Amino acid sequence: MEKFDVIIVGAGLAGLAAAYTLAGEGLEVLVLERGDYPGAKNVTGGRLYLNPVREFFPELWKKAPLERFISHEGVTIMSRERSLTINYEGDELRQEPYQSYSILRAKFDRWLAKQAERKGAMLVDKTRVDDLIKEDGRVSGVVAGGDELYADVVIACDGVLSLVAEKAGLRQPGKPEDFAVGFKEVIELDKTVINERFGLEGDEGLARMFMGEVTRGKFGGGFLYTNKDSISLGLVVGIKDLMQGQPAVQAPLLLDEFKQRPEIAVLIKGGETVEYSAHAIPEGGYKALSKLFGDGILVAGDAAGFSMNIGVTVRGMEYALASGYYAAQAVIAAKKAEDFSVRGLAVYQELLNQSFVMEDFKNFQEAPYALDNPRIFQHYPEMLGNMMRDIYAVPAGPKNRLYPTIKQYLGLGELWSMLGDVRKVMKI
Amino acid sequence: MVNVGGCEEGDENMSEILGLKAKLGLDVFKADKEAHIKIKSGMEKDARLKRAVLVCPAGLYSENAEGTVEFTIDGCLECGTCRLACGTEVLEWNYPGGGSGVQFRFG
Numbered sequence A: 001m002e003k004f005d006v007i008i009v010g011a012g013l014a015g016l017a018a019a020y021t022l023a024g025e026g027l028e029v030l031v032l033e034r035g036d037y038p039g040a041k042n043v044t045g046g047r048l049y050l051n052p053v054r055e056f057f058p059e060l061w062k063k064a065p066l067e068r069f070i071s072h073e074g075v076t077i078m079s080r081e082r083s084l085t086i087n088y089e090g091d092e093l094r095q096e097p098y099q100s101y102s103i104l105r106a107k108f109d110r111w112l113a114k115q116a117e118r119k120g121a122m123l124v125d126k127t128r129v130d131d132l133i134k135e136d137g138r139v140s141g142v143v144a145g146g147d148e149l150y151a152d153v154v155i156a157c158d159g160v161l162s163l164v165a166e167k168a169g170l171r172q173p174g175k176p177e178d179f180a181v182g183f184k185e186v187i188e189l190d191k192t193v194i195n196e197r198f199g200l201e202g203d204e205g206l207a208r209m210f211m212g213e214v215t216r217g218k219f220g221g222g223f224l225y226t227n228k229d230s231i232s233l234g235l236v237v238g239i240k241d242l243m244q245g246q247p248a249v250q251a252p253l254l255l256d257e258f259k260q261r262p263e264i265a266v267l268i269k270g271g272e273t274v275e276y277s278a279h280a281i282p283e284g285g286y287k288a289l290s291k292l293f294g295d296g297i298l299v300a301g302d303a304a305g306f307s308m309n310i311g312v313t314v315r316g317m318e319y320a321l322a323s324g325y326y327a328a329q330a331v332i333a334a335k336k337a338e339d340f341s342v343r344g345l346a347v348y349q350e351l352l353n354q355s356f357v358m359e360d361f362k363n364f365q366e367a368p369y370a371l372d373n374p375r376i377f378q379h380y381p382e383m384l385g386n387m388m389r390d391i392y393a394v395p396a397g398p399k400n401r402l403y404p405t406i407k408q409y410l411g412l413g414e415l416w417s418m419l420g421d422v423r424k425v426m427k428i
Numbered sequence B: 001m002v003n004v005g006g007c008e009e010g011d012e013n014m015s016e017i018l019g020l021k022a023k024l025g026l027d028v029f030k031a032d033k034e035a036h037i038k039i040k041s042g043m044e045k046d047a048r049l050k051r052a053v054l055v056c057p058a059g060l061y062s063e064n065a066e067g068t069v070e071f072t073i074d075g076c077l078e079c080g081t082c083r084l085a086c087g088t089e090v091l092e093w094n095y096p097g098g099g100s101g102v103q104f105r106f107g
Helices: A013-024 A105-119 A163-167 A191-198 A239-244 A251-260 A262-268 A317-337 A347-353 A356-363 A367-371 A374-392 A402-407 A412-425 B011-024 B047-055 B081-086
Strands: A003-009 A029-032 A047-049 A069-078 A083-089 A100-102 A122-124 A129-135 A138-144 A147-156 A179-188 A204-212 A220-226 A230-238 A272-282 A297-299 B028-030 B037-039 B061-063 B069-071 B091-093 B101-103
Touching: A003 A013, A003 A138, A003 A317, A013 A029, A013 A105, A013 A147, A013 A317, A029 A105, A029 A147, A047 A317, A069 A100, A069 A374, A083 A374, A100 A204, A105 A122, A129 A147, A129 A163, A147 A163, A147 A317, A179 A239, A179 A251, A179 B081, A204 A374, A230 A239, A230 A251, A230 A262, A239 B047, A239 B081, A251 A262, A251 B011, A272 B011, A272 B081, A297 A317, A317 A347, A317 A356, A347 A356, A367 A412, A374 A402, A374 A412, B037 B069, B047 B061, B047 B069, B047 B081, B081 B091
Parallel strands: A003 A029, A003 A147, A029 A122, A069 A204, A147 A297
Antiparallel strands: A047 A100, A069 A083, A129 A138, A138 A147, A179 A230, A179 A272, A204 A220, A220 A230, B028 B101, B037 B091, B061 B069
16 A cells, blocks of 8 residues: 655645645655646746745745746726826836746746655656545545555645545535636747837846726736746636626637737737636635645645735735645644644644735735726726826817816716725725 | 538637637647546536636637537636536536646646
């Protein structure tokens, strides 16, 4: 009978962070990955913020295959025929240690897996976990590729749907209102073209969010990140809004429309799409988190629901790395106490509660409600676009004064509705 | 306009689907022994299936003239969106077997 200290399901960021940490402490760790290699099934927008997780893995970052550090931030508010873009540059974004990097997961996860293997973790790819082995109600292993594999603890890091956590009875199949779908193209462009087109030097990178017409007013938005020699361009749309129609539009068509916008077409001109990818994303926040532990099992990363959209930032990878790290710490503590039951593994919840992970999820628990507001994605972008049009317009005759130009959009009814929306958004 | 597979939808939708096929053709796929997602038998006309036509980023679900939703597994990006939108009462949903399905080179 094959027995390990820990079996980790899924070689994504949570699973690899756990494997790296556990193997570093000398535990026998097996990571099972269904893809041809770690990262083969993993998708990000994407950008990784390093500050929250830097000190968990101090020796890791110097050689990490990240793309560009983000020195240019921006947001574009899109209405049907016009858009308003705000760019932000700050000296702090150009100073080391850099706050965030663009990232491509197939490359990064493969590298991270190598680091975990170097610490002594065992990685088996091309292997899907089909079931859990339970003895007296506690999880004692997995069935994978026809083999029974045993461990003191199984860590479910199998991503957003987490069929493993479902089989353990720790979560139910997800509801559409708690998830979004992200889909993107990786568009190759010469490095010098990217730098000239976006006004970047060397390894500087740009991140830009898009909201409004880009999702036809549905919950979500667009994103553009510059990688070393490619651009990641895509959309994130709430599944509930997408499936309800109003207007009914097929998801892939939204991305086509996005690419055809003149503001975007000019940025990707001459580029060659080399991959199209998609992934569901947890967006239900605190209330939608799964149970985090059971007898002989822990849940980390997207599998637990650790991903969060607060409008200005959409983050998941830091929570995956951190929850994987804390899952490993919990296993180490449980091993010392020789107790892998619910009681012994409860330390995972305590560690998370004391960390930025649960602090963030509690602090931002109102965000999903505040952002579930079509006016944010439809009405305001359209109004703002029209306002800008009137401000910049110079007619044949005399030009209207600026204050009345703006004020015509802000009648009593509008101000009253705005106040309501602002009060909701103030809870974020 | 080329007519593909007896599809009788409007021009805009057709050209869109053609472009999507080319886009999916850029990805690396490895064949599985059997389809990892199936419409449960007797559920072909369930209204919840129509959600998949809108949400699937690979456009793998389509509604025919009789109002039945048809599905092809080729080009599945394994994103999980159809399972979340339609639910497990109408879809039999699993990931493809180890070492098969889409293999992202960039991700």
